[in-house]
Amino acid sequence: MSVESGGKRQGAGQPVTLQIIAAELGVSTATVSLALRGNPAVAEATRERVQAQARALGYVYNRSAASLRTAKTHIIAVCVHDITSPYFAEMLTSIEDVASAAGRTLLLGTYGESLERQRRLLQSFREYRPDGVILCPAAGTRPEDVRMLTEAGAPVVQLSREMVGGGLDFVGSNDADGTARAVAHLISLGHRRIAYFGGKDEVSTGAQRHAAFLAAMRAHGLAADPSAIFPGWGRRETGLAAVEQALARAEPPTAAVCFNDLTAFGAMLGLYRLGKQPGRDFSLVGYDDVREASQWAPPLTTLAHETDPGRAAAELLLARIADPARAAQRLALTPVLRVRGTTAAPRA
Amino acid sequence: MSVESGGKRQGAGQPVTLQIIAAELGVSTATVSLALRGNPAVAEATRERVQAQARALGYVYNRSAASLRTAKTHIIAVCVHDITSPYFAEMLTSIEDVASAAGRTLLLGTYGESLERQRRLLQSFREYRPDGVILCPAAGTRPEDVRMLTEAGAPVVQLSREMVGGGLDFVGSNDADGTARAVAHLISLGHRRIAYFGGKDEVSTGAQRHAAFLAAMRAHGLAADPSAIFPGWGRRETGLAAVEQALARAEPPTAAVCFNDLTAFGAMLGLYRLGKQPGRDFSLVGYDDVREASQWAPPLTTLAHETDPGRAAAELLLARIADPARAAQRLALTPVLRVRGTTAAPRA
DNA sequence: GTGAAAGCGCTAACAT
DNA sequence: ATGTTAGCGCTTTCAC
Numbered sequence: 001m002s003v004e005s006g007g008k009r010q011g012a013g014q015p016v017t018l019q020i021i022a023a024e025l026g027v028s029t030a031t032v033s034l035a036l037r038g039n040p041a042v043a044e045a046t047r048e049r050v051q052a053q054a055r056a057l058g059y060v061y062n063r064s065a066a067s068l069r070t071a072k073t074h075i076i077a078v079c080v081h082d083i084t085s086p087y088f089a090e091m092l093t094s095i096e097d098v099a100s101a102a103g104r105t106l107l108l109g110t111y112g113e114s115l116e117r118q119r120r121l122l123q124s125f126r127e128y129r130p131d132g133v134i135l136c137p138a139a140g141t142r143p144e145d146v147r148m149l150t151e152a153g154a155p156v157v158q159l160s161r162e163m164v165g166g167g168l169d170f171v172g173s174n175d176a177d178g179t180a181r182a183v184a185h186l187i188s189l190g191h192r193r194i195a196y197f198g199g200k201d202e203v204s205t206g207a208q209r210h211a212a213f214l215a216a217m218r219a220h221g222l223a224a225d226p227s228a229i230f231p232g233w234g235r236r237e238t239g240l241a242a243v244e245q246a247l248a249r250a251e252p253p254t255a256a257v258c259f260n261d262l263t264a265f266g267a268m269l270g271l272y273r274l275g276k277q278p279g280r281d282f283s284l285v286g287y288d289d290v291r292e293a294s295q296w297a298p299p300l301t302t303l304a305h306e307t308d309p310g311r312a313a314a315e316l317l318l319a320r321i322a323d324p325a326r327a328a329q330r331l332a333l334t335p336v337l338r339v340r341g342t343t344a345a346p347r348a
Numbered sequence: 349m350s351v352e353s354g355g356k357r358q359g360a361g362q363p364v365t366l367q368i369i370a371a372e373l374g375v376s377t378a379t380v381s382l383a384l385r386g387n388p389a390v391a392e393a394t395r396e397r398v399q400a401q402a403r404a405l406g407y408v409y410n411r412s413a414a415s416l417r418t419a420k421t422h423i424i425a426v427c428v429h430d431i432t433s434p435y436f437a438e439m440l441t442s443i444e445d446v447a448s449a450a451g452r453t454l455l456l457g458t459y460g461e462s463l464e465r466q467r468r469l470l471q472s473f474r475e476y477r478p479d480g481v482i483l484c485p486a487a488g489t490r491p492e493d494v495r496m497l498t499e500a501g502a503p504v505v506q507l508s509r510e511m512v513g514g515g516l517d518f519v520g521s522n523d524a525d526g527t528a529r530a531v532a533h534l535i536s537l538g539h540r541r542i543a544y545f546g547g548k549d550e551v552s553t554g555a556q557r558h559a560a561f562l563a564a565m566r567a568h569g570l571a572a573d574p575s576a577i578f579p580g581w582g583r584r585e586t587g588l589a590a591v592e593q594a595l596a597r598a599e600p601p602t603a604a605v606c607f608n609d610l611t612a613f614g615a616m617l618g619l620y621r622l623g624k625q626p627g628r629d630f631s632l633v634g635y636d637d638v639r640e641a642s643q644w645a646p647p648l649t650t651l652a653h654e655t656d657p658g659r660a661a662a663e664l665l666l667a668r669i670a671d672p673a674r675a676a677q678r679l680a681l682t683p684v685l686r687v688r689g690t691t692a693a694p695r696a
Numbered sequence: 697g698t699g700a701a702a703g704c705g706c707t708a709a710c711a712t
Numbered sequence: 713a714t715g716t717t718a719g720c721g722c723t724t725t726c727a728c
Contacts, residue, residue, distance in 0.1 A: 272645035297620035
């Protein structure tokens, strides 16, 4: 063991590289590289010597160097509008689960519904050469905004929201089906004046759920009153304001289908503020079944996906990384209705 | 413009590098490199020609190559237990704000309170050579678990939680002060039987807030009854279970100080399930003032930090990256009490 | 103001 | 089973 790179002073001095290990052991860097990655071409005994020495010297694999050489980074970039939303936070957790199980690490960026921030984000992601990207596209995103990534060789799968055109992989909800189920449930309980809370037509989920709501109302022979729609981002504020406005009407609705659980939680808070009880005084259906939904008082009736969209998106991305030539896939998961405490027959 | 690398077919064929741009323009790669980074040594006219050509060819900066050369990645790695918690999701958003303003990108990992997963995470972070790391250490983390990062030259700042020893930068709350304020507030309203909901002694925040609670009770001449403490992770479930157990007692408490807002939300849900009203029937104080706190029904009385800890941690990290020699800093932010609707005098 | 040349740490042919 | 060699794309002296 030489003086310059003995076992005691790792951390100080020059960094430990394959060269150092190779020199120390009197073998070539190729052997060290192969040995550290467990390549069967190298003899058992050599592999052990190399790995022991690497550990002793505190060797750390340098991914910048490897990536430069192999044009692979093992990075998966994720771009969503807001991780403060439990739906996205939970999906991100699933994504991380499957990514880390596949030896990938997550680069994260959020754009807060700003198309411009999304553009800058994707631009800088590109410089890190991720092996793949999971994107929940901002309102107004066009396929050409994303093309720079795909052209650079990074497959993109869309999560939750979908651009028109582009032909990219997609994992999300079957919005029409889910919304129709929610409407049918409320109608079967006897509701006739039903409102829709939250959602923006600028994003695919908002537009599709709005349209499906109106269609389902018409299909049941009910007036599809556009004034019963209270659009907004899928946030607590939106549901809170919507329920207050809706109940101030001359002939108020007795129930609402909500764009997502967060909007429904907001509506419940609004009801409590008005001294009313969700379920008994006003029925509410959510969408997503985030963890919080079943904890609420009362627990929220909502639409749940039996297979986690985040997990599915990550798995789809890995499959595409493995085979860039495979056909684009569109996975619109049909949710099931979980009837809990926020829906009941209308009073009186 | 040569046939092999004309403007039309970017995306196909060989990737655009500095070499290509240089060859195209008949200058050296050194000039191109300098020009693209706006180095004043290169002539105005040359710089413009280079930048125009780079744009025309669809050049993308290769950070792996640059990082290999400069030993800087512009990556900030963030390791927290759970981004599903709004407190961490909000802090992560702040961290991203300051990171992206400083031209940094976030590598994210979560460990779900598993020390082993944290270990694996930090290990793989290290291979990406982040310029710095923000870590909310898992329960039981020891300084040597983190030393591998600092020894490899990546400064670490601890966020929210703090290890014993280690001498690392830290940004978090002044737990003792905050908790004492909460207790004093409840006592001044007339409460005497006060419980503590949530928090685990295994993590610094839990231990310090528990201890501060007992100390504050004693300081006001009240029994510091250990059975009035309902420990648990700072999650909704914990508050929900705690309030149900507490109110089932023979002489139930009339109020509780909660480890964090999430625990308080859970307690509110529990109260609603019991047909009781937060504030009127039972008083509750949270900790953190997450966005949701002011939206609740009633809005949550809680402890707020006037300067965002996430932002402060990111700024501290940038300062340390700029000057690795500066003295370690310990920033324990004293929170202020925001009195809202969940605290009132005890009934009857 | 610009060019030539070396080299960051790794991997992958290819040779032996 | 192991070694030799070239080179990924960039930055940085050092010349001119």
